[in-house]
Amino acid sequence: MNPEFQPGSAERLMRLGPVLGVRSKLLRVIREFFYDRGFLEVETPVRIPAPALELHIDAEPAGNAFLRTSPELHMKRLLAAGHERIFHMGPCFRRGERGDRHHPEYTMLEWYRANADYNDILVDAKSLIKQVASDILGGTDLVYRGKEISLSPVWERITVADAFKLFAGWDPSMKFDADRFDLDLVEKVEPQLPQDVPVILTDYPAEAAALARRKPGSPHVAERWELFIGGLELANAYSELNDPAEQRARFEDCSRQRRQLGKGAYPLDEDFLASLANLPPSGGIALGVDRLMMLMTDSASLDDVLPFRV
């Protein structure tokens, strides 16, 4: 890349007006969307003693604590305390994630509804995406990397089981193979999902959804969906797990697997675990704001939408 156009170079920053304009507008549209629906915007600690325990997400150490990988654990404590509609937009930090679609520090939007599930969150997500596109692009049809996409009215919905049977030749909800799942998802399933409409890939195997509730009647499967638009993975939503015993067991299992892989152990967030007893059935979602920027600006890489890369 021409050094003049490196993220952060003076020359590039001078030309970044249009991108900064879209970003500023996007933040405002998102906030207005949630304020209009009676959501509270909340802020949670950036530097925390116990990051969320995930097998493949590594937290950046910060002295004798860690930078948050997500605001989730604190937001659920707010939900459990009776604040029923909350959203959070701000930086999250992850080690070892760097590429066209990953940056060690990135902006995440998360929102939660008490007494709701992942279907209710889907209604929010559809409305939000359409609102964002209408306000920023003037309509719900757009082009992303040469693909013509209609964000309305149709959103395709396909289960992980069906998508894998169709595109990868096996059903991960019957017998889960983590390596094969991740590889086939990236190599076979994602590339063959429809590219001209938003796609909801839903009902992941329970092993691939540590913080989601199992589907009543289908214990192998969890109430989790992911949103893909034009091949870009944009959001991840759950019916949130609110069983304290099961959550603790999953955290402990995750710790064990992390140790086996030689990854750092994290303390369990006991305050979070205690709050689960009061957590009503809730739906929640995490959406990548920088990736949404990529979609809105037809950018192939975060290099094109982030003013600075570190």
Add this chain to the structure above:
Amino acid sequence: MYTASDLRKGLKIELDKVPFEIVEFQFVKPGKGQGMYKCRIKNLLSGNVTDKTFREVDKIDKPDIEERELHYSYPEGDHYVFMDPKTFEQVTIPADAVGDQKYFLTEDLEVSILFHNGRAILLSLPSYVEKIIAETEPGVRGDTATNVLKPAKLANGFEVGVPLFINKGDTIRIDTRTGKYFDRVSKG
């Protein structure tokens, strides 16, 4: 051993004892899933390019690869002899490692040779080499602006298309990547 996070363009790795070079790579990580490095890798023995995806946790062998700058000396049977200008050591390279690039060798030509486990596998020539035209139809004066080419041959039998004004005995430069005429260095 390399870890997946060491991977970068140009890195040489070994898979099942075969040396490869990473030509392209892309970091991907599905939500809640493991990080992976999707790579295009070039087999340094065959030249074939294939796709390979490494997981974040994978360890990859480092090949015993050495790159040496040598000067060409002369042919010998089904080998070619090169000299190391630093040690004056003579190094013989089998003809199959040189292949059709043999037509571009000239005495003292500086080349780069890749050795894998001590065995020469890849010869890299400079982008252009100078060669004398041994055979061609007489040059036509004044025709310097057209793109029309006529056949010509080097002493070693290599055929190259040259502009109409080139004469036998002229020294030309050939682009070693394409095997095509580049320009004239001097008249014969």
